[in-house]
Amino acid sequence: MIDSRDDIRLLRDSVRRFVDQHMPRELARRWDKENVFPRDVHNALGKMGVMGLTIPAEYGGQGVDIPATMAVIEELARRSTAVACPYIMAACYAGMNLVESGSESQKRALLPKVAKGELLFAYGLSEPNVGGDLAMVETGARREGNRILLSGTKRWCTGAHIADYVFCLARTGPKEDRYKNLTIFLVPPKSKGVTIRPLDHLGIRGVETNDAIFDDVELGEDAILGGPDKWNQGWKQLAGRALEVEKLELSACALGLAEAACADAFEYAETRVQFGKPIGAHQAIRHAIADAKTKTLAMRLMLYHAAQLVQDRKPSALESSMTKLFCCEGASEVTLACQRVMGAYGLSDLMDMERYVRDAISLPIVGGSSNMQKNNIANRLKLAE
Ligand SMILES: Cc1cc2nc3c(=O)[nH]c(=O)nc-3n(C[C@H](O)[C@H](O)[C@H](O)COP(=O)(O)OP(=O)(O)OC[C@H]3O[C@@H](n4cnc5c(N)ncnc54)[C@H](O)[C@@H]3O)c2cc1C
Numbered sequence: 001m002i003d004s005r006d007d008i009r010l011l012r013d014s015v016r017r018f019v020d021q022h023m024p025r026e027l028a029r030r031w032d033k034e035n036v037f038p039r040d041v042h043n044a045l046g047k048m049g050v051m052g053l054t055i056p057a058e059y060g061g062q063g064v065d066i067p068a069t070m071a072v073i074e075e076l077a078r079r080s081t082a083v084a085c086p087y088i089m090a091a092c093y094a095g096m097n098l099v100e101s102g103s104e105s106q107k108r109a110l111l112p113k114v115a116k117g118e119l120l121f122a123y124g125l126s127e128p129n130v131g132g133d134l135a136m137v138e139t140g141a142r143r144e145g146n147r148i149l150l151s152g153t154k155r156w157c158t159g160a161h162i163a164d165y166v167f168c169l170a171r172t173g174p175k176e177d178r179y180k181n182l183t184i185f186l187v188p189p190k191s192k193g194v195t196i197r198p199l200d201h202l203g204i205r206g207v208e209t210n211d212a213i214f215d216d217v218e219l220g221e222d223a224i225l226g227g228p229d230k231w232n233q234g235w236k237q238l239a240g241r242a243l244e245v246e247k248l249e250l251s252a253c254a255l256g257l258a259e260a261a262c263a264d265a266f267e268y269a270e271t272r273v274q275f276g277k278p279i280g281a282h283q284a285i286r287h288a289i290a291d292a293k294t295k296t297l298a299m300r301l302m303l304y305h306a307a308q309l310v311q312d313r314k315p316s317a318l319e320s321s322m323t324k325l326f327c328c329e330g331a332s333e334v335t336l337a338c339q340r341v342m343g344a345y346g347l348s349d350l351m352d353m354e355r356y357v358r359d360a361i362s363l364p365i366v367g368g369s370s371n372m373q374k375n376n377i378a379n380r381l382k383l384a385e
Pocket of ligand 1: 126
């Protein structure tokens with residue numbers, strides 16, 4: 001089990017110290033309310049070296065360690081997804097994808113900067129008409145001489161306004177070849193022809209979500225993830241190990257939120273007195289907290305089990321979908337139950353609980369909905385359709 005690894009225990013301790021020092025509760029509330037990205041905190045986190053936990057030492061990283069990466073996300077998400085999500089944009093969206101699918105020159109040029117916390121990538125997969133069915137993307141790219149021209153709209157492109165590159169899935173051939181004619185491009189959002197427009201939403205604020213609109217954006221062949229010969233190979237790149245890690249990143253956020261909710265509800269139950277005793281002495285509250293803690297432990301066991309499978313390059317597609325499903329649904333259930341423990345204060349923006357709930361209920365939708373995970377699980381189990 002993960003907690004038996006001394007190095008991860010030490011890592012957790014230093015991330016907790018970082019959280020105490022740089023991420024006080026008042027600031028976490030403000031980042032959410034004002035929907036602002038705390039870049040100074042992200043930069044300070046970069047100096048700790050944790051962005052390099054998905055990157056081999058030869059490219060300036062700490063060596064690929066998926067369980068350790070998950071531990072960092074979990075600890076950050078306990079306090080604020082406004083710092084956990086940009087960490088994911090660096091270590092995972094950039095680090096994992098470049099390590100798994102980048103060309104040698106992309107790795108040499110970009111990974112050392114990712115490891116230092118100097119680069120952020122946004123995910124440009126979803127579109128106004130495309131959610132779970134990603135192979136149907138309408139954003140398209142065509143070659144004209146030695147130029148590539150990209151046009152279309154990406155929706156819910158979290159962090160596109162702060163990113164150095166949008167990792168953009170585009171159609172590069174006829175639609176009939178559903179999974180074949182897709183290519184992934186690395187698009188700098190400051191390029192001519194790119195417009196970024198913010199979208200407002202309920203949870204996971206602090207790192208804004210956007211429409212990223214591409215109007216004949218001119219790219220070179222070096223913008224193709226993996227290099228020019230990966231034209232039309234995007235689906236294979238997308239469906240690899242980085243996608244499994246994406247499910248686990250969101251599960252780690254879910255775990256952090258559930259733990260934070262349990263801790264706040266527990267403290268409240270011990271200090272709030274009604275009918276002459278702490279509410280934690282009333283059986284209904286005791287049971288609610290017992291259930292929440294039990295679910296949270298199960299989430300932890302699933303997450304680190306799946307993370308170790310991915311780390312060991314063992315088959316993990318089934319387990320990572322199960323983990324995404326269980327942890328993200330679990331975080332919604334746990335935070336809602338903990339919110340009730342805190343009565344009216346659970347709804348107040350003077351406390352953190354309402355923020356945990358808003359963040360947690362977003363997770364079963366983001367990054368492949370719970371229904372999509374159930375489809376994946378049934379397919380992997382080879383259940384006849
Ligand atoms: C806060 C936030 C941040 C996000 N960040 C990003 C990002 O950075 N990059 C990015 O690319 N996307 C991002 N997304 C988009 C997110 O990944 C999508 O919302 C998600 O993939 C689901 O797509 P959809 O919402 O369009 O739902 P749809 O795919 O339209 O589905 C709607 C409903 O139908 C169900 N459904 C659809 N198909 C099936 C099926 N075959 N079987 C059973 N049920 C089905 C779904 O489960 C869901 O309940 C973000 C979304 C949010 C809310």
